[in-house]
Amino acid sequence: MKYLLVDTANTFFRARHSASRQADTWDRLGFAIHVTLASINKSWRDQKANHVIFCLEGRSWRKDFYAPYKKNREVARQALTEKEQEENQLFWETFDNLQEFIKTKTNCTVLQHNELEADDLIAGWVEAHPNDDHVIVSSDSDFYQLLRPNVRQYNGITDELHTLEGIFDKTGNIVLDKRTKEPKPAPNPYWLLFEKCIRGDSSDNVFSAYPGVRKKGTRNKVGLLEAFGDRKKKGYSWNNMMLQRWVDHNGDEHRVLDDYERNKILIDLTAQPPEIKEKIAETILNSSKPKKNLQVGAQFLKFCGKYELKRLSDNASSIATWLSASYPDQEII
Template identity: 30%
Template sequence: MRKLMIVDGMALLFRSYFATAAMGNFFPNRDGVPTNGVQGFLRHMMAAKQTFQPTDLVVCWDMGAETFRNDLYDGYKAHRPAPAPELVPQFDQARQASETLGFTNLGVHGLEADDLIASLVENYATDVPITIVSGDKDLFQLLRPNVTIALTKKGYTEYDVYTEDRFVEEYGFTPKQYVDYKALIGDAADGYPGVKGIGPKTATRLIQSYGTIGGLIESLPNETKGVQKKVTEQREMLDISYELAALHYEPQVTLDGGAPIPPWSETMKAQLEALDYSLVVRYGESLHA
């Protein structure tokens, strides 16, 4: 049976980079170019493949810093510092290295990797079980009976795996309502405020009571004076926050011919050795001994 694994490439690359950068370990190649993020990313990929045993695998990438969300709200991710100079050359290296291992890679200018992941889920989850590997909880809104999300944890082989049932048990509402929840509480990491003064506890109660932002607006006269005031005065930001939190479906994002995974080979090993990815070679050999 086919099983699709979708990987948030940039999330794994950043995580891998910072795992060793704090200690000053950049593992430069023979030309002095850092490879710590790339090698960690590839080991993450290989470990995830070993853990979840997919038949198909696709890596989704952000393409540039600007997307339609920046046009919607100037503050979107505006507070984030520029990438470290040791990380910058590894963006292209990571995608090239992923291709070296034969993985399918997707990136579309103007869209975030999350939107590509959402589009693939929408197009394929009815027919194929899907595991999403990421560190981004925004993807929770994609959970459904045939979709699981494996959040990365410390190391290469530990994941915090969410199913639709686990999400409902922990949050008290459905994954589809996660975008309404995020619109209310905002996202400090992405730089949008939601409705100031409404935190997770109140947001959960509102979603449980009214279902959606639309339901809340319709029933706002039934709410406390405090909630009425906050929502009314910050309505525009609430609507913007909803648009920023929602993942966008692009029907043209497809996998023509699937995304089959080639087996580990001597050719791959030689290509990785030529790139000075010795850590990856050793890890690959250990998995396929």
């Protein structure tokens, strides 16, 4: 089996922000839906997938584990103008309508839990289906850590496929770096995860475990590359970095290892606390059941009519193929 795992909110709202600024709100709403479904349709066709799983957001457990988590986004929302707030509300209402359509009118699997993020569920699905192939539909680089021979990532905003072999454009050619004109290097999931756990994630307000650390060390100081190379043996380079201490702007002292372990729980999508892992597994188990909705294509045309999605309705037969494809009758591990 080959599954498409859709990071639904990411795809929808990234599409919103890539729409023309000159377009009115209605056109931007349609554009976000169009890019979301067209991205899935292209990936389904190109990757020859068998079933689509939409992964939705809940209130993240990480906010209870680490109080600053995504606090920056709350500040950004509070700074919106009244007009921006009204548009934001319209987009969320549209997104809710899209979710409801997928849940009730199609045979796609939908994963959601009120304490889990879509990232948790995507990683959990991959872990629960180790013998299958998976394509993650998302522009979020956090998923690089999951790349394996049987796991790829499709970015519908840039129309790129990210794999362990390299990054490929829509024609299947290697993507070149715009500055160097050289092929972009294939992602190394283990290095990228380690680096993010040390440097933190500013987009999620996860603080660095070692502010100012260099990628490559000097004669007198170990860098990230040396510590990463020593991560299995945990010898001199590893301990030299991890046992360093630093003081933050409040005068509080931190040990690198302690903050690294905290960030690993927050960022590593296989390192959640045991009770969270249980909720992930339970959600996947309860949702991994065949759906038998009929006339999915007709229901899709009605949805397109509501939002005047002419280009999507013109491709309704193609899109209805994957909207109708049900989860197979099989047990998961």
